[in-house]
Amino acid sequence: MSTSTLRRPFADLDERRLLLWLTFLPLVVFFTLVWAIPILYALGMSLFEDPTTAPTFVGLGNYAAILTSGDFGLFLWNSVLYAVSTTVFSLIIGLALALVVNQEIRGGSILRTMMIFPYLLPTLVVIFIWQFLFDPNIGVINQWLVDYGVVSEPIAFFSTVEWAMPAVAITSVWKFGSFAFFILLARLQAIDPNLYERARVEGASPWQSFRDITVPHLRGAILIILLVRGIWMFNKFDIIYLSTGGGPLDATTTLPIRVYELAFSEVNFGAATALAGIMFFLLAGVAVVYFKVFEPEKEVAH
């Protein structure tokens, strides 16, 4: 760092301003171009019928049509069911394994490394693998289920109304379960080991240590996982689109799937953007709670 020989090309004040511009201008330009304009544009489009071809202003007509249509409730229910079930199961599995790996058992670090793999496999690959495993004719899972007499006939998991959602959820938990694991493991490793030692000396059972030391330390992380993971799963498109396409008979059609269908199968951008708008407002509602409870921006805005 021998910088003493360097000359200042600008007076300090000007240079400060230059740096300010250099660092903020790209951010402002980029966010305006790819976030602000598209979102405002979409909200604008949602007020028109045929916004891309022959726009007719219909006000909130698209919103009204969606909210009163018979199947909106089903799509919303599917979204919530998918988001809640995948989040809760990811949390349970992630928590169990984080507690295990934190025990510093033999092979713990191998387990930790293994947990990265489902997360790193691209979604498409995950879908290929699970379609293969769940296949009614050649799938290993069906072969086991039949061989051990659990079922008499192979199940076409992804294309049966009752089984499609559980199959998609299992696939999703397989891929995203490690998210909760890594966050919780980081929290666990930040707990002062002396706390446990003191509790043990004073005669506390493992269960009491868990209840009185571990659980309080994890509470914040668990809330964050439930909220943030929940939002992400609510928004998930690719994993469902690639596995079931929303079928069979809309059994796995969530709101993001429906937005895509409206835009690209039914070429109804008014309705698609209105539904996107509804998702936007739902998300904004949850985000308000998130910001109120956690004040995450306080972490950076000293």
Place this chain on the structure above:
Amino acid sequence: MLGLGEGEAGSIVPQHLQRRIKRVSVVVVALAVAIFVTIPVYVMVAVAVQDPTNVFAGGDVHLLIDSVTLRNFEVLFEETATVRYFTNSLIVTISSTILSTSLAVAAGYGLTRFDFTGKTVAARAVLFSYMFSPIVLAIPLYVIFYTLGLLDSYFALTLGLTAISAPFTIWLMWQYFQTVPIALEESAWVRGASRTRTVWDVVLPVARPGYISAAIFSFAVAWNDFTMSRVVMSSDEMYTITVGASLFLDRVTIGWGETMAVSLLICIPPFLIAVFLQNYLLQGFNVGGLE
């Protein structure tokens, strides 16, 4: 600390038994998860590297690897545009990684070192967009790109992919720069270095772990992406590998062997990241999770 320090047993189960239950459950959970995580990956490899006539001979699928062949990869390269798809993916992924990481380094530094009104709003906007659904963003981007005649271009997809990864990379760098003490820079200024020079010579080297994490994240997002590419790229020769390969299952000539072979190929970049950059990856998780 409820109940601690009073020396109470608190439970009817004796302590040594509790510890034994704990040990056994630890092993059981570890094994169950290991199997749950590994078997699907193993199945992919087993199907990819063996001849389909071997795997699918008879009624049951044969998954013990006893013969290795490149046959599936050969079919893939001969009968599909896999190479082309891979090239497309690499181009947009690398462009988006560079764009997203440089944006994040600049913005992260600026947000940490300069004070201005509306900083909280900026923080919230970044976090809010981090939670946003890619498909909801993709719809208006599609219409805008269509109007501008930009559909089916590397440029449009690079922007779209960066839109998805930038909120997190910015957040990550913003947090990271706060761990870099301002005193480091001040001591360089005192010795006569200009501010811009200081950023280059002092700040960037110190921030290296931060922007490697950011780069890994944006690479992973772009490489894994299906949604944005599906919407922005509409002609066969512009498909990325995820979109191109997603159509394989509908083709008569492409079977499970080739499908798993392409899966294995798609996994190579993430696998290399995991092997060489695992610690940076985990750092990304610790800051606030990856999507």
